[in-house]
Amino acid sequence: MTTRGAPKGWGNLLFALPFLAVYLWLLVYPLLAGIRLSLYRANLFGGEHFIGFENYARLFRDRTFIQALGNSLLFVVLTVPLLIVLALGLALALNRGTRFAGFMRSVVFASSVLSVTVLTIIWRQILVPDGGLISHFSRLIGQTPVAFLNDPKLVLPSLAIITVWWSLGLPMILFLSALQQAPRSVYEAAALDRATPWSIFRRITLPAVMPAVILVAAYECALQFQVFGQPQLLTQGGPNGASRPLVLYIYETGFNHWDIGYAAAASQMLFALILVVSLVPQAGRWLIRGRA
Amino acid sequence: MGAHNQGLEFRHVVKAYDDLCVFENLSLTIGTGEFFVILGPSGCGKTTLLRLIAGLEKVDGGEIWLNGRAIHNQAAGDRGVAMVFQDYALYPHMTVSENLAFGLRNMGVPTVEIAARIADTAKILAIEPFLDKRPSKLSGGQQQRVALGRALVKKPDLLLMDEPLSSLDPALRLRTRRELAQLSRSLSATVVMVTHDQVEAMTLASRIMVMHDHVVQQIGTPLEIFMRPANLFVAQFVGATPMNVLAGQLRNGSDGLAEMTLAGGAVVKTAVPTANLSEGLWRIGLRAEHVMLTAPDGGLSGVVDFVERLGEQSWVHVRLGDGSEVVAAQAGVSALQAGDAVGVTLNGAQAHLFDAAGAAYHAPEPA
Numbered sequence: 057m058t059t060r061g062a063p064k065g066w067g068n069l070l071f072a073l074p075f076l077a078v079y080l081w082l083l084v085y086p087l088l089a090g091i092r093l094s095l096y097r098a099n100l101f102g103g104e105h106f107i108g109f110e111n112y113a114r115l116f117r118d119r120t121f122i123q124a125l126g127n128s129l130l131f132v133v134l135t136v137p138l139l140i141v142l143a144l145g146l147a148l149a150l151n152r153g154t155r156f157a158g159f160m161r162s163v164v165f166a167s168s169v170l171s172v173t174v175l176t177i178i179w180r181q182i183l184v185p186d187g188g189l190i191s192h193f194s195r196l197i198g199q200t201p202v203a204f205l206n207d208p209k210l211v212l213p214s215l216a217i218i219t220v221w222w223s224l225g226l227p228m229i230l231f232l233s234a235l236q237q238a239p240r241s242v243y244e245a246a247a248l249d250r251a252t253p254w255s256i257f258r259r260i261t262l263p264a265v266m267p268a269v270i271l272v273a274a275y276e277c278a279l280q281f282q283v284f285g286q287p288q289l290l291t292q293g294g295p296n297g298a299s300r301p302l303v304l305y306i307y308e309t310g311f312n313h314w315d316i317g318y319a320a321a322a323s324q325m326l327f328a329l330i331l332v333v334s335l336v337p338q339a340g341r342w343l344i345r346g347r348a
Numbered sequence: 349m350g351a352h353n354q355g356l357e358f359r360h361v362v363k364a365y366d367d368l369c370v371f372e373n374l375s376l377t378i379g380t381g382e383f384f385v386i387l388g389p390s391g392c393g394k395t396t397l398l399r400l401i402a403g404l405e406k407v408d409g410g411e412i413w414l415n416g417r418a419i420h421n422q423a424a425g426d427r428g429v430a431m432v433f434q435d436y437a438l439y440p441h442m443t444v445s446e447n448l449a450f451g452l453r454n455m456g457v458p459t460v461e462i463a464a465r466i467a468d469t470a471k472i473l474a475i476e477p478f479l480d481k482r483p484s485k486l487s488g489g490q491q492q493r494v495a496l497g498r499a500l501v502k503k504p505d506l507l508l509m510d511e512p513l514s515s516l517d518p519a520l521r522l523r524t525r526r527e528l529a530q531l532s533r534s535l536s537a538t539v540v541m542v543t544h545d546q547v548e549a550m551t552l553a554s555r556i557m558v559m560h561d562h563v564v565q566q567i568g569t570p571l572e573i574f575m576r577p578a579n580l581f582v583a584q585f586v587g588a589t590p591m592n593v594l595a596g597q598l599r600n601g602s603d604g605l606a607e608m609t610l611a612g613g614a615v616v617k618t619a620v621p622t623a624n625l626s627e628g629l630w631r632i633g634l635r636a637e638h639v640m641l642t643a644p645d646g647g648l649s650g651v652v653d654f655v656e657r658l659g660e661q662s663w664v665h666v667r668l669g670d671g672s673e674v675v676a677a678q679a680g681v682s683a684l685q686a687g688d689a690v691g692v693t694l695n696g697a698q699a700h701l702f703d704a705a706g707a708a709y710h711a712p713e714p715a
Contacts (some may be wrong), residue, residue, distance in 0.1 A: 241437035245498075246405050249451030250425030259450070263441030 087327075092298070098317035100310075111321035121322060123297050127212060128281055128326075131301055132333070134216035135223075136276045140269060143224050147231035161232070168225030169180050170176035172285030179218045180290060203292050207336045208298035213288050215299055223279075227272045234268035237262065273337040281330050350619050354415055355379040355538065356401065356506060361420075363400060364411030370396050370562050374410070378555075383539045387549040389585070394542045397559075400510050401540065402431050415505055425454070430499035431508040434515070436491045438483040445470075445479040446492050448501045455502070469501040472531070496528075500535070500600060509541040513548060518550075525551060547588050550574065558582050580706035583633050589663055591633045591700070592674045598622075598630040598701070606701060606709075608632045610671045611670035614648035616696040619711035631702040636677035638695040641684070643660035645691040652672070652688045657681050666690060 098104035191201030196198030284303040310319030358376040403424030412420040566578035577583035584590040596608040662682035
């Protein structure tokens with residue numbers, strides 16, 4: 057850079073400074089502080105000493121951590137594909153100008169505005185075996201009510217369904233806007249070309265919404281790895297840790313056991329996991345672009 | 349049911365949107381091999397007509413027949429009709445060659461024949477170099493060829509085109525227009541094209557249908573439309589400049605031909621027979637090339653308003669004494685300036701007459 061160019065470049069930086077300052081202070085500094093903390097034995101009362109990677113080594117011997125890691129992975133596998141398929145189906149069904157379709161779009165989106173507290177109150181009343189909505193119907197047909205939230209096999213799928221119901225709105229809106237980008241005349245051309253509904257979907261609609269699908273997949277993976285409120289409020293991670301995901305594990309380790317150095321190490325593992333997983337759809341996009 | 353004609357036939361077709369009646373009772377026959385152009389200003393219903401033929405809109409009454417088959421209740425894909433859309437509507441996520449193959453594959457054409465047909469079509473339209481590219485990588489003109497190719501490769505009974513040249517730049521439009529004319533002649537396909545550009549209509553059509561406000565104004569060859577417009581609308585819509593129209597009093601001349609007395613008192617002798625014409629207030633129409641400008645000579649006169657110089661000819665706009673305007677065509681670059689006083693001579697032998705309702709009367713055709 058020439059001496060004349062340098063001051064001009066620094067002048068431009070001034071405009072980015074307000075953002076950079078907040079970004080460094082609230083995001084980069086805590087990230088680095090967390091990585092540092094993960095290398096210490098530390099508790100909430102202030103004692104800390106450096107132990108290197110001992111916390112990480114301990115994590116891999118910790119059955120509770122391994123169980124929580126498995127729960128988080130399973131939860132993402134249960135929620136994200138289902139979310140994409142259902143949101144895309146709804147977007148396709150509701151992508152029309154009728155008043156009914158507009159009403160239904162609002163209905164589907166409405167659940168997204170609920171806070172997690174309200175969400176869990178609603179679903180507790182649906183799922184509890186003692187007087188819940190579903191148990192009422194089970195009794196009507198002479199079945200024993202199922203304890204969805206106390207059965208280790210059913211608890212995570214139940215939480216997944218609750219979460220999908222809660223989160224459908226945004227992906228649906230994103231898919232709808234992607235669908236509306238495709239001009240109507242292309243579909244008319246396909247009608248003149250005798251295309252079946254399936255080949256229209258596969259060759260025209262799906263490629264048009266693919267970027268939105270990849271975006272939603274990356275975003276929802278990152279989001280669902282951070283699931284916390286639903287198990288915290290509905291199950292407290294039970295029964296026997298069957299519904300304890302990573303964030304709940306980190307929370308309990310840090311704030312119930314006061315072992316914040318260890319909790320910080322678990323947080324770095326979650327960070328790495330989310331980073332890798334949200335890059336997968338991006339890599340998929342590069343592959344698609346490479347073929348074109 | 350009447351005889352099963354070849355070609356395309358509209359029988360008493362009715363089409364309405366909500367309260368707006370687009371076609372009340374449209375009957376029309378287009379022969380095999382015709383290049384039929386529907387010409388009219390925006391919003392006159394011409395695209396609706398095309399969409400009715402394609403099956404993208406349903407008729408509310410009447411029938412549409414194509415080569416002896418009633419097609420108005422068939423699905424769009426079963427009608428044997430292909431269409432070039434105004435925005436081309438190419439499939440964005442398929443290559444050019446896949447765009448061409450898509451319809452054929454859906455029709456169950458064998459793979460070997462699909463390849464052969466694509467090769468033929470690509471050669472005719474010179475789109476071979478980009479068969480493996482996506483439409484987004486092509487220029488507007490190349491996309492236009494691909495859209496035409498996608499229609500032609502199906503060997504349709506009828507080719508529909510909705511303003512196919514409107515998104516091309518002027519130079520490319522001229523070239524494509526010429527190629528389209530040659531192509532339609534060599535393929536002897538039946539074509540129905542919609543346009544608002546009267547030059548396209550005049551140069552491409554075997555017959556033109558002029559539409560205005562959902563009503564068919566006239567159907568005829570380009571020359572008929574130009575030389576013998578059916579009414580005031582057609583007279584003023586077709587032509588490089590709108591036909592000059594002046595009000596006047598019609599009088600039966602001694603030789604059985606109409607004479608018009610214009611507002612300034614000037615009398616124009618026309619070649620239109622007066623049999624069955626009532627005297628009174630009429631309008632006289634003259635194309636710009638039949639208006640001559642002279643030095644002021646005491647006859648009809650006016651002042652030059654402005655001059656449009658196109659190079660090969662000039663349009664001179666003249667304001668007459670009564671405030672009405674006429675346009676005169678002059679060869680080459682006119683020397684007249686705004687403000688010049690001129691005498692105006694109208695070539696009455698070439699004049700058309702319009703009655704109060706706008707219907708046209710012409711001089712008899714030369715034998």
